[in-house]
Amino acid sequence: MKILKKPEWLKVRLSGTEHFAATKKLIGEYGLNTVCRSALCPNLQECWSSGTATFLLLGDTCTRSCRFCAITTTTAQLPFPSIDEPRKIARAVTKMQLNHVVLTSVTRDDLPDGGSSAWAETIKAVREENPNVTIECLIPDFEGISEDLDRVMRLKPDVLNHNVETVPDLYDSVRPQADYFRSLEVLRIAKQAYDLRTKSGLMVGMGETEQQVKKVLDDLVGIGCNHLTIGQYLQPSLRHFPVHSYITPEKFDNYRKYALNAGFTNVQSGPYVRSSYHAADSV
């Protein structure tokens, strides 16, 4: 497929500040992973400059291989997650004086509990050190295993986020180890069984139709999902899934209006929007 030229509205905005440098130093000192860096997020400068970051739990290597994702993946044996990670993340949250933190992780289908115990330990450690901080958990699907989902959801994070990422017809091509309906079920359980504020998101520009996107939004509203993010898919490297089209800012605005009309209470929709973009607005 021909590589599309980036349109004007997707020019990278750089704004390194003192805060950016301090955040970078702190994350390096604690040996932590952030999804900002691992997933080559286009908002890294903006977020780090304002003192926010999304921490990546369970290492920096994923056992799945989504074709849009910049995170390193493997089928080889991975080490067990570091037992120090929860405490280090909690300490970094304190040092960064965050009011709101986003936790996410790679998918670890190799671990007996999918990494859910490490998730729970991290939530507890962050709260212990920072009782007033609000927490958004952007979780993997834990293969839909209810014990693993329960380990995280019963701790009642302020926002439970799980991305559907794309429309169901594209799952086989870009997310072969995931299942759209399993992802919906994760969000349904979070809402119905735990009464959590839920959030999901998807990328556009991978070949989906407008009708398919709207159907996903309707599905999410149908299971009580509160918040939504929609952003432009950007190809991390030549070996990743190609960009099919660049969606115009006007179309993003139409999606935002459609989503708000459908019933979402907070919608971030735009070329640069990523899952954690302006995450504090979701609380």
Ligand code: SF4
């Ligand atoms: S499961 Fe998540 S982290 Fe792993 S490859 Fe897919 S999108 Fe990336």
